[in-house]
Amino acid sequence: MKNLLSYLCFLCCFTLFGQTAFEKGKAYYKDQQWVLAKNQLMQVEPISKNYFKACEYLGDIAAHEKKWDKALHFYGLLLKEKPDNANYNYKYGGALGLKALELSKFQAAFYISDIKHYLKRAAALDQTHLGARWALLELYLKLPKILGGGTDVALGYANELKAISEIDGYLAYGHVYKEIENYKQAEKYLVKALKLGNSVTCYQKLLALYKQANFTPEKINALLQQAIRAHPKENWHAFIAKSS
Template sequence: MLRTTIGLTLILASSAIATEAIDALHLKQYDKAKTLLLQQPDSLDKLFYLGQIAYFEKDLDKAEQYFQQVVDNDNANAEQHYWLAKVSLSQAANASIFSAPGYARTAKQHFEESLHINPKHQGSLKGLIRFYLHVPGIAGGSVDKAEQYARRLQNVDQIEGSMALLNIYEHDDNEQALTTTLAHTLQQHPNNARVLTKAGFIYQQRQDYRLAFDYFSQASAQYNQSQESSYALSALYQLGKTAVLSGQNLSAGQQALQSYLKQPESPVTSDLSIELPSAAWAHYRLAQVLALTDQTHRAQAHLRQSKLRNSDDKALEKRLKQEAKKLNISL
């Protein structure tokens, strides 16, 4: 096999089928992407994209094989080391207590190698933040080191770094640092849907539903006004959830969920860190809002819609049964 991707990228780039395959991958149409890629000549790029598909399909061992082949033949590519590290970190999370440390060390090694090649690689900076934050101290975990990498990330992307710091302070239960950093970030980015949504989540967790609703409202208003549309949609859903949790702003919560259900169910987002709630969850939340306003018949209809749209989500299935029992209705 060749030891460089020079020329190999051109093989894929010059192929309409390959372009279609990559587009399908970005749209999460993994079967289609895989079928199209397998029609392409052998190349490191082909292995690289097949590795991504295997990762997203949670076939971590196969993903590791693909990415290891790529790195073995091209050791100077930051993105390839990043993906191999990402797979190893996922393997660590799913491994036994005996195997997990080895996977974690491999992940750390490749994240560091990625940053050695490209010190501004955001994915690897985030990866090392996750490593130091979630790995036990006895295995090398360190909140201080996680914070150091978050500040490095701030120098590359201010919002990404600030979000990382907020996550670290939440994880460490450092309320003072969390409040101070949030206030500073909101001051710097008052109209950013991602920052506003994060503020909403923080206050929702604190059960300060008035402020949570206010920040989610501001975030949802940014839909179609910024590149952070996925966060604005998330905030729209959270308006409904906050209305349920607080028992307040029920009319606004109902309208927000109805608007959410009118949007595409799986909007395309370049940020893989955000996963929007499904239509099944939105129907369930809307049913809860309607039940709180004594619209039991309409609530029943949305519970049935939620059940119909649900696919193997055991947590939602349990919630639906509980809500139906509380309302004394059948599904």
């Protein structure tokens, strides 16, 4: 037994020290240990076959930390290597958009053209890319008409989402109508999404609508109890309090 334990200990140590910086960084990334992941991934050399995947992880970590310039640096390296990669265009455009949200309206205006370019390119390169279409829908909802924004354009992307995923389509319609305070239409589509998906997200979106639109406490509570029965492990009361 003593020999067996020693052998197992040796195997564990060998596995740990035998891992490359990329493998260690990837493991830390999956465990959301961002600092440890960064320390390892930064050690991956450009000659490594895993270099660009390491750059993507580093970009994602920077985006998670809302360090947009760092995220754009790493996503830019990926785009330079593979300009026709839909996901790289999406991540670069998304990071640009989120950076723009933190700037003044005057400063953000200079980013609009590039944000549109990369997100539209992502959508064109991948006809089933949900993320790019959701990002475009959000962008055109927020943009003033003078910069090309508006409900009609946003609904156009909702149509594209529905063609790819019926649930996403209904959620998208619900989101657009909620933003323009057409609560009756928003409820109609979010209820359809809930019937199809019965997911945590579907319940959250409908509950948030009910709170924003000041639906009766009875109606909100009835949906809340339904959500608790469907997903008992979710902290629904905390969600309700947060969305108040």
